[in-house]
Amino acid sequence: MKIVKLTAENLKKLRAVEITPQGDIVTISGRNSQGKTSVLDSIYWALAGTASVQGQPIRKGEHKARVKIDLGTIVVERKFADAPDGKLTTSVTVESADGARFPSPQRMLDDLVSTLSFDPLAFARMEPKRQADELRRVSKIEIDIDKLDAFNKSDYDKRTEINRDAKAKRAQAEGIAIPIVSADTPRDDGELVEQLRKAGEHNASVDARKQRRHSAQERIADLTVRGNAAGERVANALANAKAQYEHAIKEAAAALELAQAAAETNASDGRAMLEEAQKLAQQLRDADPLPELIDTAALSREIAAALALNDALRVRNAAVDRKSSLTEESVILESAARDITARMEGREAAKAAAIKAAAMPVPGLGFGDGMVTYNGLPFDQSSSAEQLRVSMAIAIAANPKLRVIRITDGSLLDEDSLKIIAAMAKDNDFQVWLEVVSSDGKVGIVIEDGAVASTPESRAEAATQGVAA
Numbered sequence: 413m414k415i416v417k418l419t420a421e422n423l424k425k426l427r428a429v430e431i432t433p434q435g436d437i438v439t440i441s442g443r444n445s446q447g448k449t450s451v452l453d454s455i456y457w458a459l460a461g462t463a464s465v466q467g468q469p470i471r472k473g474e475h476k477a478r479v480k481i482d483l484g485t486i487v488v489e490r491k492f493a494d495a496p497d498g499k500l501t502t503s504v505t506v507e508s509a510d511g512a513r514f515p516s517p518q519r520m521l522d523d524l525v526s527t528l529s530f531d532p533l534a535f536a537r538m539e540p541k542r543q544a545d546e547l548r549r550v551s552k553i554e555i556d557i558d559k560l561d562a563f564n565k566s567d568y569d570k571r572t573e574i575n576r577d578a579k580a581k582r583a584q585a586e587g588i589a590i591p592i593v594s595a596d597t598p599r600d601d602g603e604l605v606e607q608l609r610k611a612g613e614h615n616a617s618v619d620a621r622k623q624r625r626h627s628a629q630e631r632i633a634d635l636t637v638r639g640n641a642a643g644e645r646v647a648n649a650l651a652n653a654k655a656q657y658e659h660a661i662k663e664a665a666a667a668l669e670l671a672q673a674a675a676e677t678n679a680s681d682g683r684a685m686l687e688e689a690q691k692l693a694q695q696l697r698d699a700d701p702l703p704e705l706i707d708t709a710a711l712s713r714e715i716a717a718a719l720a721l722n723d724a725l726r727v728r729n730a731a732v733d734r735k736s737s738l739t740e741e742s743v744i745l746e747s748a749a750r751d752i753t754a755r756m757e758g759r760e761a762a763k764a765a766a767i768k769a770a771a772m773p774v775p776g777l778g779f780g781d782g783m784v785t786y787n788g789l790p791f792d793q794s795s796s797a798e799q800l801r802v803s804m805a806i807a808i809a810a811n812p813k814l815r816v817i818r819i820t821d822g823s824l825l826d827e828d829s830l831k832i833i834a835a836m837a838k839d840n841d842f843q844v845w846l847e848v849v850s851s852d853g854k855v856g857i858v859i860e861d862g863a864v865a866s867t868p869e870s871r872a873e874a875a876t877q878g879v880a881a
Contacts, residue, residue, distance in 0.1 A: 416484050449820060475494045531807075
């Protein structure tokens with residue numbers, strides 16, 4: 413379905429135009445502000461509905477406007493009028509070729525028209541997300557790719573964090589050095605300490621016995637000295653008594669008695685002391701030899717070695733446990749990361765399958781992280797020619813019934829781009845309405861002051877008449 417005839421009155425800058433397009437490319441040209449864009453807008457407004465209409469669609473100074481489009485099998489007419497309250501009113505009718513009217517005209521038009529199809533270059537100017545939404549709509553992809561991409565983005569961040577933690581834990585585990593210990597079994601340092609205690613008691617007992625024997629020897633010597641001294645005192649006392657006896661018989665007798673008594677007392681004490689000394693000496697002679705002292709320093713060294721061994725074993729076992737724990741944690745994290753990767757790959761596979769099953773307008777189109785891709789790269793990184801081909805293909809695919817495309821920025825297209833558009837329009841049986849700025853009056857359908865100034869056909873006819881004249 414293409415436009416067979418366009419009629420518009422008092423719409424924007426248009427006064428009255430009637431255009432019967434010829435060929436696949438319908439070029440609307442002229443100087444700026446003459447009504448070129450109004451021609452393309454009239455097509456858009458007639459078919460796309462009131463939501464697309466600008467605030468002041470009626471030509472300044474007029475109160476009514478209309479646009480009528482003959483599409484061959486149906487005729488669409490939309491009227492605009494200023495209401496008394498200042499608000500714009502609009503109505504649309506759709507008739508079949510035999511004059512029958514459709515009861516729900518706008519709904520019928522909505523089934524025919526794709527907004528994008530009226531300007532494919534708009535696709536290249538869209539934000540990436542809108543491009544992705546439009547391509548999904550056109551290709552009828554069943555799954556929500558944005559949702560899958562969002563899940564994958566979230567999982568990617570989680571996996572990155574998990575892998576970072578796993579790598580850190582594995583590095584920590586690998587960095588733990590296990591100390592080399594001379595034995596694998598700890599020693600019972602308590603038994604050694606008990607041996608040291610008993611050795612201390614034994615050595616203290618030997619020292620006490622040794623001290624007692626030394627004291628006994630000292631006592632023997634003291635008693636011997638004192639006994640001998642007592643004997644000397646007895647001899648001296650007898651000598652003094654005898655001398656005194658010689659000088660004083662009376663006093664001598666008394667002194668003698670006293671001396672004898674003292675001698676007896678001292679002699680008795682001296683004998684007792686000597687006997688005690690002899691007895692102690694005999695005990696010393698009869699005593700068993702003192703046992704050898706136990707080397708407590710060696711025991712202390714052995715205990716220190718046992719304690720050091722046990723400490724080393726505790727350190728080693730703690731290192732082994734820590735290394736094992738970190739390794740196990742890293743294995744768990746790595747497994748979780750693999751699970752996330754599997755989920756992400758599953759989503760990517762589902763997305764790839766949906767894209768493969770979808771009717772993509774151009775081979776190589778796809779989706780990635782909320783954007784359209786082409787041949788694996790973001791769409792905006794494609795060349796201008798590639799972007800144009802893709803945009804045209806999407807516009808064509810978006811509107812298979814109404815085979816009409818409008819391009820408002822035709823002046824921005826170079827010769828190669830125009831050739832691409834012409835070729836794609838011809839190959840796909842589409843009609844392209846192209847607006848270009850031209851001041852020479854020799855390009856396409858020329859619009860001046862809101863009316864058709866000339867057409868290729870009228871200029872050809874004028875040229876023929878001029879030659880004939």
